[in-house]
Amino acid sequence: MEILLGEGELAGEPVLRIRDLRVGTADGDIVRGVDLEIARGQVVGLVGESGCGKTTLGLAIAGLLGASRRVLDGSIAFEGETIVDAGMDRTQPLRGGRIGFVPQDPFGALDPLRHVGPQLARPLRLHRGMSEEAALDRISELLVAVRMGDPRAILRKYPHELSGGQLQRAVIASALSTEPTLLIADEPTSALDVIVQAQVLQTFLELVREVGAAVILVTHDIGVVAETTTRLATMYAGKIVESGPTRDLLTTPRHPYLGALLASLPRLDEERERLFAIPGRPPQLPGLLWPCAFAPRCPFATRICTEQQPEADPQEEHGYACHHPLDETARAKVRA
Amino acid sequence: MSRYIVRRLLLALVTLWALATLGFLLVEAIPGDPARQLAGPTASLETVEAIRHAYGFDRPAWDRYVSTLERYGHFDLGYSFSRSENARSVIARDVGHTLTLTLFAFVGELLIGIPLAVLVTSRKGRLADGSLVAAAGATTAIPTFLVGLLLLYVFAFRLGWFPLGGTTEGWRSYVLPVLTTAIPYGLVLARILRTSMLDELEKPYVQFALARGERMGRIRWRNVLPNSLVPLFSLLALDFAGLFASVAVVEIVFSIPGVGSDLFAAIRRLDTSLIIGVALVAGLVVVTVNLLADLAVIAIDPRVRRTTLG
Amino acid sequence: MSGEPPGAGAALTIPETPPAPEGAPATRERDPPRVGLRIGLIMLAVIAVCSIAAPLVAPKDPNTESVAGLGPDGGPQGPSLMWPLGTDAKGRDVASRLIYGGRVTFGASALAIAFATLIGLAIGLLAASSEGSAGNVLMRVTDIGLAIPGLLLAAAIASVLGSGVTSLVVALVAVFWAPLARVTYGQAVVIKERPFVEAARSLGAGRIRILVLEITPHVLPILLAYAALSVGWAALFESSLGFLGLGVQEPTSSIGAMLGSGLAYYRLHPGLIIFPALYLGLFVTATTLIGEGLRKPRRRVATEQRPVSRLEVVGR
Numbered sequence: 021m022e023i024l025l026g027e028g029e030l031a032g033e034p035v036l037r038i039r040d041l042r043v044g045t046a047d048g049d050i051v052r053g054v055d056l057e058i059a060r061g062q063v064v065g066l067v068g069e070s071g072c073g074k075t076t077l078g079l080a081i082a083g084l085l086g087a088s089r090r091v092l093d094g095s096i097a098f099e100g101e102t103i104v105d106a107g108m109d110r111t112q113p114l115r116g117g118r119i120g121f122v123p124q125d126p127f128g129a130l131d132p133l134r135h136v137g138p139q140l141a142r143p144l145r146l147h148r149g150m151s152e153e154a155a156l157d158r159i160s161e162l163l164v165a166v167r168m169g170d171p172r173a174i175l176r177k178y179p180h181e182l183s184g185g186q187l188q189r190a191v192i193a194s195a196l197s198t199e200p201t202l203l204i205a206d207e208p209t210s211a212l213d214v215i216v217q218a219q220v221l222q223t224f225l226e227l228v229r230e231v232g233a234a235v236i237l238v239t240h241d242i243g244v245v246a247e248t249t250t251r252l253a254t255m256y257a258g259k260i261v262e263s264g265p266t267r268d269l270l271t272t273p274r275h276p277y278l279g280a281l282l283a284s285l286p287r288l289d290e291e292r293e294r295l296f297a298i299p300g301r302p303p304q305l306p307g308l309l310w311p312c313a314f315a316p317r318c319p320f321a322t323r324i325c326t327e328q329q330p331e332a333d334p335q336e337e338h339g340y341a342c343h344h345p346l347d348e349t350a351r352a353k354v355r356a
Numbered sequence: 357m358s359r360y361i362v363r364r365l366l367l368a369l370v371t372l373w374a375l376a377t378l379g380f381l382l383v384e385a386i387p388g389d390p391a392r393q394l395a396g397p398t399a400s401l402e403t404v405e406a407i408r409h410a411y412g413f414d415r416p417a418w419d420r421y422v423s424t425l426e427r428y429g430h431f432d433l434g435y436s437f438s439r440s441e442n443a444r445s446v447i448a449r450d451v452g453h454t455l456t457l458t459l460f461a462f463v464g465e466l467l468i469g470i471p472l473a474v475l476v477t478s479r480k481g482r483l484a485d486g487s488l489v490a491a492a493g494a495t496t497a498i499p500t501f502l503v504g505l506l507l508l509y510v511f512a513f514r515l516g517w518f519p520l521g522g523t524t525e526g527w528r529s530y531v532l533p534v535l536t537t538a539i540p541y542g543l544v545l546a547r548i549l550r551t552s553m554l555d556e557l558e559k560p561y562v563q564f565a566l567a568r569g570e571r572m573g574r575i576r577w578r579n580v581l582p583n584s585l586v587p588l589f590s591l592l593a594l595d596f597a598g599l600f601a602s603v604a605v606v607e608i609v610f611s612i613p614g615v616g617s618d619l620f621a622a623i624r625r626l627d628t629s630l631i632i633g634v635a636l637v638a639g640l641v642v643v644t645v646n647l648l649a650d651l652a653v654i655a656i657d658p659r660v661r662r663t664t665l666g
Numbered sequence: 667m668s669g670e671p672p673g674a675g676a677a678l679t680i681p682e683t684p685p686a687p688e689g690a691p692a693t694r695e696r697d698p699p700r701v702g703l704r705i706g707l708i709m710l711a712v713i714a715v716c717s718i719a720a721p722l723v724a725p726k727d728p729n730t731e732s733v734a735g736l737g738p739d740g741g742p743q744g745p746s747l748m749w750p751l752g753t754d755a756k757g758r759d760v761a762s763r764l765i766y767g768g769r770v771t772f773g774a775s776a777l778a779i780a781f782a783t784l785i786g787l788a789i790g791l792l793a794a795s796s797e798g799s800a801g802n803v804l805m806r807v808t809d810i811g812l813a814i815p816g817l818l819l820a821a822a823i824a825s826v827l828g829s830g831v832t833s834l835v836v837a838l839v840a841v842f843w844a845p846l847a848r849v850t851y852g853q854a855v856v857i858k859e860r861p862f863v864e865a866a867r868s869l870g871a872g873r874i875r876i877l878v879l880e881i882t883p884h885v886l887p888i889l890l891a892y893a894a895l896s897v898g899w900a901a902l903f904e905s906s907l908g909f910l911g912l913g914v915q916e917p918t919s920s921i922g923a924m925l926g927s928g929l930a931y932y933r934l935h936p937g938l939i940i941f942p943a944l945y946l947g948l949f950v951t952a953t954t955l956i957g958e959g960l961r962k963p964r965r966r967v968a969t970e971q972r973p974v975s976r977l978e979v980v981g982r
Binding site for chain 2: 079082083084086087112113114115116117120121123124125128129130131132133134139142143146147178180181194
Binding site: 367370371374375378379382385493494496497498499500501502505509513594597600601604605608619620623624631634635638639642643646 | 806809810812813814815816817818821822824826898902905906909910911912925929932933936939943946947950951954
């Protein structure tokens with residue numbers, strides 16, 4: 021796997037600081053205490069299986085949780101100011117302007133009864149006060165910049181008249197048109213064919229770099245993460261279990277979960293008779309969990325894993341929450 | 357586009373033809389002497405014979421059928437003995453009242469149903485939801501004319517705000533009859549629309565619109581409502597037809613001279629020309645409204661446009 | 667990875683879910699009780715008993731005209747000890763007429779809808795399962811059936827068949843078969859596309875067998891819900907017919923007939939209208955509760971990974 025280091029990773033005040041965030045329903049927690057910091061220009065991947073809470077986390081940041089889920093504890097601060105905590109949600113004025121959002125399914129994301137153009141131009145109109153014409157012009161420019169032909173024609177069409185890839189690229193352009201400081205991308209390529217994915221990712225990266233936005237890229241696809249992110253966090257059962265620079269995590273994973281995920285990727289350079297899959301299933305959230313939620317599926321689990329919750333060391337750049345982090349021998353065993 | 361319209365018009369014609377045929381068969385099926393039936397019990401023997409000849413009852417059935425269809429084609433609906441004039445002129449005179457009532461009732465239904473549905477689906481409106489279901493259930497558990505009688509009793513008889521019937525007081529005469537049908541239909545529409553909207557609100561485009569910075573209120577009216585209404589168009593067309601029938605009964609309660617009261621008077625006297633005449637007009641209205649509803653869906657939903665017209 | 671623990675005694679087998687702590691609530695999995703449905707069934711049961719056992723329940727004979735029952739002005743009288751709900755214009759006991767009338771109205775409605783459902787089911791299934799234009803034609807006919815205004819059709823049938831319970835039932839069937847056929851068709855067409863139907867077909871099942879064994883069980887729930895609602899609507903319809911002087915004739919009483927004849931006196935004796943209306947309202951509410959209750963899907967999560975075709979189970 022090629023790991024591309026992101027250019028333009030700027031230091032400074034964190035754009036986003038999440039402290040101890042808990043999100044859930046009346047039945048229980050889904051996000052069970054998450055700490056995360058994102059600096060300017062960083063592209064951070066958030067990886068996990070379905071149901072691990074990564075999407076809920078992304079939605080919570082954008083203030084899009086909906087009626088059934090609420091922030092129960094903790095806080096989210098954007099550019100130094102708290103925008104979300106258990107008592108309040110001040111994300112509305114930021115949404116579309118300084119915080120952008122790219123959805124998973126571009127077709128579902130647009131009103132099927134209206135043309136694509138006006139919908140994509142809304143952020144510019146709402147947050148930059150542009151007229152409809154000017155906004156459409158600007159979006160067209162962006163589409164041209166990412167080599168989508170005849171942008172005006174595209175904007176005049178209805179959502180179902182465009183292909184998935186075209187639509188998603190246009191949606192990405194729209195999300196970045198207001199030059200947001202933070203962009204949350206919720207599985208932006210999961211609904212697309214693999215071939216189209218590459219195109220869309222390229223568009224994504226180009227625009228992100230041009231705007232200099234910080235990005236949270238939520239995905240279950242390690243391949244995507246390897247190509248696009250500079251930092252990576254893996255989530256399991258509502259908690260971040262490992263985080264750090266992407267290259268470090270992918271070459272020397274410390275948490276058995278990531279180790280197992282990587283071992284399950286089919287490789288062309290190895291001979292194997294059976295594909296490896298992690299035994300068992302991820303726990304359903306909300307639900308009852310062991311202190312280390314991964315313990316039932318972990319080959320290295322011992323008694324302590326059922327009694328004490330592992331915590332990551334905040335000082336380490338490559339942090340992991342595990343009582344039995346992987347070393348070389350373990351990694352080899354996992355790979356065998 | 358035109359191919360589709362042509363097909364639908366053909367269907368409409370076929371429906372009307374079926375109605376006419378049904379009417380013919382029913383006249384044939386009435387026991388007794390059809391000429392006497394048409395002439396009425398008090399007509400003289402000569403009149404009866406004249407009618408027998410004019411309507412071809414002295415000819416084979418097929419001939420009669422063809423000439424009947426011909427007559428209908430020329431909008432000649434026959435002679436109404438109970439009103440002593442052509443059925444056509446009776447209907448032409450009275451259909452205006454009925455259509456006015458139906459149209460206003462339809463508008464009323466929308467004005468009641470849509471805002472209620474929007475209200476009930478908003479966050480603050482959750483309490484009203486239960487009352488809506490109860491109210492809709494209550495008003496549809498009793499027949500329409502009872503609703504009318506109730507309104508009449510309270511607002512006209514007791515409070516005297518509106519006239520007791522007739523069309524003499526201009527717009528005030530129409531208020532109670534319109535409300536009689538608009539309220540039950542409106543409440544039911546609110547329930548169905550509410551369900552449709554709740555489904556739509558779960559859809560991702562709502563979330564994405566919020567993500568762009570839109571406010572929920574605007575999304576509800578501009579995006580959710582139109583999308584929720586589209587699947588209901590054929591239902592609304594049926595509603596219109598239902599309203600038309602309900603209005604007919606309401607006309608009797610409020611003594612409004614529309615084709616509804618004409619129809620029921622005709623039924624009592626077995627005035628078949630008038631009965632069939634009104635039936636055909638009613639069928640025409642229903643068919644037209646269905647066609648309009650289908651066209652409306654095509655006009656509004658671009659996805660349907662593509663599948664239907666290619 | 668081989669899946670074996672790396673060191674002796676170093677690893678454990680840990681169950682998927684930890685044990686619930688003391689006092690934790692039990693699992694939340696339960697079927698919510700369908701309250702509305704139960705209430706509706708109880709109401710319907712009561713009405714049904716009254717109707718079927720009418721001779722036992724009614725205080726008097728419904729058709730006995732009695733001068734004693736009339737009020738001082740020779741007209742109907744309000745509720746009193748002898749006549750619990752009052753009398754009508756001919757001195758007949760309202761309560762008894764109500765019970766017998768209910769028997770006519772509700773019984774005719776139920777019977778008519780039963781027939782209409784059978785007809786609608788047959789036609790809908792036939793239309794859905796036929797390839798090509800035959801199905802189309804059937805549905806066009808149904809559309810026409812839907813387009814004809816009901817009261818008109820009923821009136822026409824009444825004028826041909828005369829009045830009486832039979833013509834009432836026939837009229838009701840004629841009005842209500844079309845929507846039931848349409849509901850069946852709509853459901854069947856969707857179910858037809860489901861994988862298990864295709865599975866049955868590829869196992870060699872004939873068309874009829876597929877219809878009966880595979881499709882019908884999935885159509886029935888919605889159809890029955892709609893049929894339940896229709897029974898209530900049929901009763902309402904009968905009341906309109908009666909109000910207009912159609913349907914059953916004197917001296918037989920039906921809800922509609924009572925409403926029709928009570929109209930003239932309703933200002934002074936609103937009971938003549940109110941009591942039949944209430945009884946009718948109870949019936950319609952009961953059928954609506956039942957119909958709506960049947961319509962709501964059960965909370966049991968039906969994972970439709972691969973619904974097994976009945977043929978596979980039977981081991982054709």
